[in-house]
Amino acid sequence: MLDIAVDKDVEGDLFLQDIGQGLGFRPGTFDGAISVSVLQWLCNADKTENKPRYRLQRFFSTLFMALQRGARAVFQFYPENDAQVEQIMGVAMKCGFTGGLVVDYPNSKKARKFYLCLFAGQAPSGRKQELPKGLASEEAPDSVAYTQTRIQNQKRGKKSRKPVKNSVEWILHKKELARKRGKEDVPLDSRYTGRKRKPRF
Numbered sequence: 467m468l469d470i471a472v473d474k475d476v477e478g479d480l481f482l483q484d485i486g487q488g489l490g491f492r493p494g495t496f497d498g499a500i501s502v503s504v505l506q507w508l509c510n511a512d513k514t515e516n517k518p519r520y521r522l523q524r525f526f527s528t529l530f531m532a533l534q535r536g537a538r539a540v541f542q543f544y545p546e547n548d549a550q551v552e553q554i555m556g557v558a559m560k561c562g563f564t565g566g567l568v569v570d571y572p573n574s575k576k577a578r579k580f581y582l583c584l585f586a587g588q589a590p591s592g593r594k595q596e597l598p599k600g601l602a603s604e605e606a607p608d609s610v611a612y613t614q615t616r617i618q619n620q621k622r623g624k625k626s627r628k629p630v631k632n633s634v635e636w637i638l639h640k641k642e643l644a645r646k647r648g649k650e651d652v653p654l655d656s657r658y659t660g661r662k663r664k665p666r667f
Contacts (some may be wrong), residue, residue: 486521488528497537499529504580505543509550522554526561536589539563541582551580558584570601634660 468480483490486508508525509518529539545551555567565584571577585595629635639662644652653659 480545485525486516488524489532490528490534493531494534495532497534499533499537499539499589501539501541501543501610503542503544505554506545507553509546509553519557522557526558530562530586531588537586537596538589539584539586541584543582544582554582558582562587564595566597567628568598568600570619571655572600597611632660636660 467484469481470613485504496548504561508521510516511518513559533539551567558565562629563584563586565582568581568583570579581600583597588594629639641652643661
């Protein structure tokens with residue numbers, strides 16, 4: 467991801483670090499933090515030196531220090547079980563955070579999402595900080611929500627749809643893309659392109 471960001475010349479500084487070793491920022495640097503699908507990986511002990519409780523404690527303690535007082539931190543994560551949720555929340559509370567867990571669609575197996583919403587101390591204004599409410603189970607989608615383009619393509623007919631993988635149209639399309647990108651070793655098109663061969667005896 468960092469290589470792609472360098473290629474696209476994104477603005478700002480890029481930073482690569484293992485969050486289990488702590489965040490190296492000055493105190494009060496940030497007024498908020500957002501994380502998507504990262505927190506559960508701190509609970510993995512894939513190496514002997516990786517101790518989940520220590521890594522969680524190091525991360526939350528340095529994050530608490532790097533946040534301004536009253537700042538919010540929201541973590542969307544995928545826990546393996548209830549014990550993992552309790553461990554993460556317990557370590558976060560010991561490091562000084564307040565807040566709790568918000569669950570979207572708690573009765574759905576596919577649509578359920580966990581959000582750990584934390585507050586770094588009391589806000590300077592003295593305003594009470596409240597946890598947001600999770601989305602109710604009645605609003606959970608019954609089926610997978612497909613993109614509008616796929617539905618529109620089905621209505622338009624067969625020609626507008628994407629070609630089936632490994633079909634003649636798909637192979638010709640891939641060859642044309644390769645030629646446009648300047649590749650020189652692209653095979654020529656012929657009547658044998660994409661032809662199914664008979665099994666050998």
